[in-house]
Amino acid sequence: MLIRRPVLDAIAAGTVTCAFRRWSAPRVRPGTMLRTAVGVLEIVSVEPVAASRLTAADARSAGYATLAALRAENARREGTLYRVTLRPAGPDPRIALRESADLSADDRAALTARLARMDRRTPWTAAVLALIAEHPGVRAPDLAARLGRETAPFKRDVRKLKELGLTESLEVGYRLSPRGRAYLHPPG
Incomplete structure (x- = not known):
């Protein structure tokens, strides 16, 4: 799961707690540990979500300024929309x-x-x-x-x-x- 550096920094700071991805099937599972430039991130949950049910709070929790920006980013891809909840899990060993x-x-x-x-x-x-x-x-x-x-x-x-x-x-x-x-x- 690729995550841009500004989003990684926001996850490390605690201001971003989730990501939204469109996949044909989930590409990560709860418990997965991702090594990134800001340390290890843990995937807490992966849940399908309807795009129509997204809120402005969802957008903010994923690092988007607006709900429209979140929807536009994910409208460019095919597949089921998933909410991936993640958290910092320590430094990269x-x-x-x-x-x-x-x-x-x-x-x-x-x-x-x-x-x-x-x-x-x-x-x-x-x-x-x-x-x-x-x-x-x-x-x-x-x-x-x-x-x-x-x-x-x-x-x-x-x-x-x-x-x-x-x-x-x-x-x-x-x-x-x-x-x-x-x-x-x-x-x-």
Whole structure:
């Protein structure tokens, strides 16, 4: 579920508590945790709602200035209209993970084993980590092209490295996190 940054900021501030989406079937379920730029959000409920029953209060709770704006936004899409209630659920755990640069021998061994599993079919992790280390802040399509890869699969792979705390996204491109630098360049 994509949520624009101004809306994410409003959710974090507590002024937005729901979103409205048109889907053929719900794409999120209650209890789902979404990692976002403002931290983790929890999906509290997902309920179908008739557009005719929306109110000005619904619009405000979703961050729209007017009911007309909420209706116009959702009129452009097909499917059932759902009210998705959400709330902040804490910081993104990947932030603390990527900042943890003091790797023990066990940490290093676990990362090495995990990367080896990821490389089982086609080795790629070392090349992607080295490329990001050499070219921080470079657009994903440009990095992917340097490896002769399609952009979408490349970005998926970078997200896998981000899950391990080895990389972090920038406004444009990526860089190695402190954990990633410590893994690639062990002391001594």
